[in-house]
Amino acid sequence: MAVAATKGFVRMTGETELLTIAQELAEVSRLVEDDDVTGALGRFAERVLRTVPGCAAATVTVTGARAEQPEVLAAxxxxxxxAPTRDMLTGDGPxxxxxxxxxPRRVDDTRTDQRWPGFSARLAEQGYRSVLVLPVPTRRRGGSAVLTVFSDEPHRFDETVHDVVLLLTVHAGVVFDNAQLFHDSRALVDQLKVALETRQTIGQAQGLxxxxxxxxxxxxxGLLKGASQNTNTKLxxxxxTLVSAHEQETFESALAKFRLDATAGAATS
Structure with missing residues (x-):
């Protein structure tokens, strides 16, 4: 029945269907407002679940602090x-x-495969009979990522389905890298914004x-630096504090708080 379903998928996936899938994958690869790596990959995993014949679950995982304990980013x-959890996927396994x-790694039947008995037993208990794991081509720093699809039928992921999932992993890499780039860029912009605001505030306090x-x-x-060092307070x-105190007409009190008196002023003259 699995073979027939796969052949049916192949017949269905003609030029028009492939174009539709490509357009949808391109759409899901785009980031939405405030998207992050986890959110983008979550949407992608849902698309994989709807696309791959016989797929009952999908995960995107990355190398964790320890190789045998991968981190599940999307499931x-x-x-x-x-939905497969970290506990189900940790330890020796594909x-x-x-x-x-x-x-790539593949388990055709979790009830009979003897290569990773612990892994197979955990999945079989949850009703999963076959698994296909493919590396995700990504420029992720400091580790690797994989896309994994699960089926409740044995021998579900043949060569044809393998090729479909392989296509999906390419897009998974695009999603991953785009989301990471977006996240890093937003973080950099935020840092620059804080730096500019800080520079402006320091300039105002210096002028005061x-x-x-x-x-x-x-x-x-020099007075600002001295106040920072004297009170162990960030510049x-x-x-x-000085700018806010000036606006609230409590500038003299702020000067006293930071030990900025006439003596300190005379030392800078």
Whole structure:
């Protein structure tokens, strides 16, 4: 029955169907607002579940702190099926080997396969009979990733289905890298924004000190540094407090808090 279903899928997947799948994969590869790696891969795993014939569950996992304990970034399953969890996938097994060696692995029947008895037994208990694991081509730093599909039928993932999943792994790599790039870029933008805001605040505080103590720019910055060192307070926090105090007309109190008195001002002249 599995073979017939696969052949039916092949007949169905003509030029038009392949174009539709390609368009949908391109769409799911795009990032939505505030998307991150986990969110993007979650949407992708759901698409895999709907695309691969006989697929009852799909996961995207990456190398964890220890090779035998992969981190599950995305997991989904058909209604009534248990989504594979980290506990089901850890230890010696095809998934860990695929992550370690970046090579495909396949289990045709979890009830009879003897290569990874512990792994097979855990999946068989959850009703999964066949598994296909393919490395995801990604530029992920410091580790590897794999796409895994599960079926409740034995011998479900033949060569034809293997090729379909192989196509999906390429898009999984695109999703992974795009999401990671997006996340890194957003983080960099946020850091730059904070740096610019901090620089502006420090400049304002420096100007206030220059005017109050009648010193030049170098002297004003020296006062800020001295206040930071004297009170073990970050330079940014000192500047923010001084600017806020000036706005609230409590500038003199803030100067006293940071030990910025006439003596300190005279030292910068």
């Amino acid at each position: 989904c399953a058909t209604p009534g099926a248990a 998934l860990v080997e695929a992550l370690r060696y970046r090579e 000190l220059m005017r109050h103590f009648g010193c030049d720019a170098q002297g004003g910055f 940014r926090d000192v500047a923010e």
